[in-house]
Amino acid sequence: MATLKTKSNELIHPMEHLLRMDRIPHIWCPGCGIGTAVTAFASALEKSKIDLDKVCIVSGIGCTGRVAGYVKLDSFHTTHGRAIAFATGITLGNPDLKVVVFSGDGDLISIGGNHFIHAARRNINMLVICVNNFIYAMTGGQVAPTTPLSAYATTSPFGCVEPPFNIPYIADSSGAVYVARWTALHIRRLTNSMAEALNKPGFSVIEVISPCAMYYSRINKLGDGLDMMKFYHDNSEIKHGEDTKNLDIGFQTKITVGKFVDRERPTYTESYKKWLSEIKRKK
């Protein structure tokens, strides 16, 4: 990415035209991985050569839910868990748009789990970027459906008793056409994945494993953001095309990353249009 300059030759941040600079500084804590994901997304927007006027971004509630407020696209900050449902309306209302849902694990998989599986089943044309930090961070560190077994959180003060979701597996089984997982460390690969998915019609899911230094790491005594990055470095394994059922994440276990699913299926809009024209023909 080249250095950008204004007319008066001042150096400006290379992302400036993609971000709402009037809202910076952002709310994320030091060591958080959401910023990395946003950077990767901004780079991917450029890389994919997509018309920026035709991209819009929808977020739910939570730390990652604030992303919509920092990206300079048509952006919507909606209610808890309903980002995908809201985005479904946008993409059906105007099929020329590419909708990106950028939200967290609690928002998309816990309260929004139903919309997630149904949008995947319908193959609604959207890219879902799910930042998974294993915890509800905005509300102060509650247990999430992604919290690994026996990890601590404020509402599981004696260790988490529920096994976590394997997000790629559930996306795959519900019918997503593109499924990938990266950590906040894999910036280049994450960017490439996002750029690829932006140009892919259908329901794409990219899971971004991200450190939460403030809550998850602190409560579980895992060090700061940098320690988590080191952990990702040492413990992630790239396995493209791996069967999604083998992608469980345990407490401080190996993390398998890569692109797992990339297939073709008619999108909802295509099926609907086909059906409409069939009816018209019959009439």
Added chain:
Amino acid sequence: MKASTKGILTGTHNLSGNEACVEGAIAAGCRFLSGYPIQPAIEIMQRFLERAPEVEATYVQMEDEISALAALLGAVWTGKKGITATSGPGLSLMMEHIGLGVMLETPCVIVDVQRVGPSIGIPNSPGQGDMMQARWGSHGDYEIIALSPSSPQEMFDFTIKAFNLSERYRTPVAIMADEYVAHIREKVVIPPAKEIKIEPRNYYKGPKDKYLPFKRDKNFIPPMVDIGNGYKFHVTGLTHDDQGYPIMNEECQEYNVHPLMWKIRRYVDDIIEFQETKTEDAEVVIVSYGAPSRTALKAIKQARKSGIKVGSLKLDTVWPFPEKRITELAKKVKAFVVPEMNYGQIVLEVERCSYGNANVVFVSYAEKEVDNIDDLLSAIKQVIKEKEARKGIIEYHT
């Protein structure tokens, strides 16, 4: 603006309330429906889907009512006019997103075909138990517009009106129908397109980089833009400033939320419509809305025959409530009689606005057939004997 001729079935038809509602929506330019099937509102979804190919409308059956309204709000921001249809249980699920609709000032129409509640209640039986819910059901403060049709013809007319009001005031509008009105078949006259007035969306016309999504214009309503036109705007359900950026303090809360009330309250006289029958000389006025107002009109005739001067005030707009008119009437009449298919909701408002100047009698139709005139008449006959205005709502037990 006049309606587009596309898809308007000008002429006289025999339609059910639900069908008339869809025709109204199509006439109003609605091209998007997201819903979830529920008795007794299904025919709205069915008919819309049947009519979709002709007018190239988009239909989606979502996984639940929560997502149905969320998707509707999303679609409206792409420039479509949209509608969703549901009944009590579905409306309860939509509550959170009615709040979002209010906060994002998104025009949309929600049809609630009321059935007997609470909970599952009796799905195929009429009720009016969601009236207060329409006004108060979502958390936080907001004002909403709710219309209550009493016939298929009104279902048609009010649906168009609902779209117009929602576009003009940028607010969700609820059509509070009931199962009786939704399923009864009657003559519906659909006028030619050029006679149908359509409120166009208030679009922003200034320079792109100057657009502020919540900056109020001279009419106090912020203009809109569609997604995908390069405005790069941001909107949020959080308390926000003109730019749509969240600021969470009491100053912004006041700045953001108080105008949400004012934008409806200052236009109440333009919004509120009601139909009065023989109130000039009335001693007793029946205040009603929806299906029971059909009975009210019959009751007036009978009562007048037996020498009691009875009039009727039928509320077309239930929310905002016609406070002024009730207060005026209260000073002239002896009593109000309020028939409702619930256990007392709008009657509380009538009591509030009559300031102790008139007796307020409640006749519950929750346990009666809609066309029961006798109980209404007997209530009128009893209240006429009351010597003075009592404090509190009167319910005569039959």
Added chain:
Amino acid sequence: MNPIITAFAKGIKKSGVKPSRISVPSDIPFEPEVVKHLGVDFFHTIRGRAIAFGTGLKLGNPDLIVVPFIGDMMTIGGNHFVHGGRRNMDLLIICVNNFVYREIGGKSAPIQKCEKEQTTTQKFSPYSTFEKPFNATHLANSCGAVYTARWTALHTDELANSIAEALNKRGFSVIEVLLPGPNYYTSIKETDSNLLNFYYKNSVIKNGEAPRFVTITPKEKIIVGKFIDKERPTFIEQYNAQLSKTLGDKFTPHGGKNG
């Protein structure tokens, strides 16, 4: 008599479980006369919440055997389904699949002619015509169910066996029953027996088939059978184990030995 209830009654008998221990939260409103002779406690819950309601029942009294009947093919209650599976909540889900598949094994289903011409196929379709339904088994498996099976409602004995087996199994078990009908939620009294027969005849039993491959498609026969039967600690077991580990003596396990 409703074929599902017949099989359920048989299954209860076979399993040896005392009917009074069984609670059935259901978003399908079975008639009181239909349920009465089962001897179970029956709760007709609101749409989609049978599993969440059942979770409460089970945690409120771990001695209960909770059998939610769901009739919406994971539309409104889909989230509770996947999360129930993830937790491995000790529930037996009877998932009544009443989706009308218009073509099976390359043959057209005997859908009434008038219905075919209608733009909306059914009055109460869980999904609209142009959408693909879930492969419930695959979804259940991907979120962690320990037991999955699928039968048509006419496989009475197989279905009863599955129910008996699952009643005695701990964890999140899912039995999908194909029972085409014009309505869902309101009643499944009106069963389309023509269609049911057609499905029965066009099905093939493949026990142990990988869930990924049991999608119901127009060109192939419906695959039925028991697909998954595995062991995984249930929510209550995990809860007791974890809390005993961290709290030691201060903690009394929830639900005693039956948990």
Added chain:
Amino acid sequence: MKANPRNVNTGIYYIDGDVASGQGALAAGCRFIGGYPITPSTEAAEAFAKIAPKAGAVFIQMEDELASIASVIGASCAGVKTMTITSGPGYSLMMETIGFGAMLETPFVILNIQRGGPSTGAPTKTGQADMMQSRWGSHGDYEIIAIAPESPQELFDYTIKAFNLAEKYRCPVMIMADECVGHMTEKVVIPKADEIEIEPRRFYNGPRDKYLPFKPDKDLVPKMVKAGDGYKLYITGHTHDEKGYPILTQNSKVKTQKSTTRRLVDKIKLNADKIIELKEENTDDADVVVVSYGISSRVAVRGIEKAREKGIKVGSLRLVTVWPFPDKKITELAKKVKAFVVPEINYGQVVFDVERCSHGEANVILIPHGGAGVHHPDDILSAIEYASKENKKIEGIIEHKTKLEKLIFEEGYKLKE
């Protein structure tokens, strides 16, 4: 019945309202909380999660608010005392299921720590704008009980009371606290177990085959049984008869509507006098009465003091139970006083009922506040002053213009974070 000592962590604490409520729930014998994190109510869930396992109670974090309330009703049917914890947006999601709970007449408690609304609003700041929602939020007719505590100590005490009322009247009981009270840290005294009065569930103990789940007993409230006790329950959210069987035909509708839905309304309406709790001060000779609830009553105290210093006869009526509304009391007072002053952290909700019940005999002045903060005592003072001077009867609610409103809309204040 007295509380079980195992559930009561007797002592003097310095804790916030949320935590106090968690402690109160346990002391009241709550055995199950299904919750979902939402600011500002999460601390109550966290507190309960921490103390529950040692007392044999369960906390489960469900996937959403729809699930948490459904599981709470399920657990209540299994025979235990239950509660859920939430705030505005979660509360909106629960609406359908609250109606279901009311229809099934399952006792349960909802703690709603109100925040700034509508929609996502101001999550970390206070509000009182869900009051009408608590009464009218679900479709159809039903009645509930709502309590508005004003301090952490009250959150402890009234959580216990809420459980007792829920068991007594078999209806949802809402604790309508607000962020201020929920996050306020103060001294909380948890008494000894034998000083805490607990209402046990009224179980049926007649012959099994004679049991009718919805046959009214004392106070129009039916007796309960547990699931799994061999009663072959048939329970439905449909309108039902005493047996619990659904009524779907028009003919029997009339009868069952009377015996179920009307009873749902009547069992609260007719017992209102027993349920309502008010705190009245100096109303005997008052010209003006401040009607308030929750945190607003604490703010009002200062305004009232100032007014008294100026010689205005001000009384105070604090609604501890907001629903059922004390119609009679307001009507009675309206005859005696010049005006009611109602400070609320919303743009007018409970004030409508004050207006309704005063029947035009007293002026009604609303001091609105949008939330994310509390009233300034000066606003309350100036409203009282106005009320005491206004001799004309004015129809309609008089909305008092607050300092904040003037600042924002008249003095050109520029918004900043």
